[in-house]
Amino acid sequence: MALNLYIVNSMNDNTHKESEINSAQLDQFRDLMISLMRCCQERNQYQCERFELPDAELRCLLQFEDEHYLTPKTIALRMNIAKSRVTRIVDGLRQKSLVKRSSDPEDSRISLLSLTPKGKQQLEEIVDFMAETHRSVLEQFSQEQRQTLINSLGSLKLSMEAIKERMI
Structure with a gap:
C-alpha cells in the first residue's frame, strides 16, 4: 500500500x-x-579528536570565524544553548588559552570574549581542515554536477528552514 x-x-x-x-x-x-x-557526525567526531577539543568547544570556537569579540549571550543564541552552558564551554577554552575574557569598556557588566593568538591559530587550522574536506567532496563531481548539487542543497536548506518555521 x-x-x-x-x-x-x-x-x-x-x-x-x-x-x-x-x-x-x-x-x-x-x-x-x-x-x-x-x-x-562522524566527521565532526574526527575533527574533535584531531584538534583535541570537545564538540561544544569546537563549535564555540567556530563562532569567532568572522568576529573580533563575542558576548556569552551572542554565543548562547548562535549555539542554541543556555548562557550558563556557554560559561562552562568558555572556561574550557580559557583553560586551553584559546579564548580570553575582558570587560566591555562601555558597560563593565558585559563580558567580551575574544580569541588569543593561540585561539586564532587553532581556528585557522580548523577552518582550513573544513575547507579541504569540502574541497575533497566537491572534487568527486564534475563542474556541472557540482552546480546541480549546490543548487539542490540550497533548495533543501530553504525547504528545511521553511518547515522549521512552521514548527515553531
Missing part, C-alpha cells in the same frame, strides 16, 4: 505545484538524510 503525500514546492520559481510523493521516495529521502547526518 503506497503512502501518498503531497508537497508544495515554491523554492525555485515561486509557483505552487503539487507533486505526489510515494512511500519509496519518502523512505529513500529519510535514509539519505539519516546517512548524511551520521556522516557529518
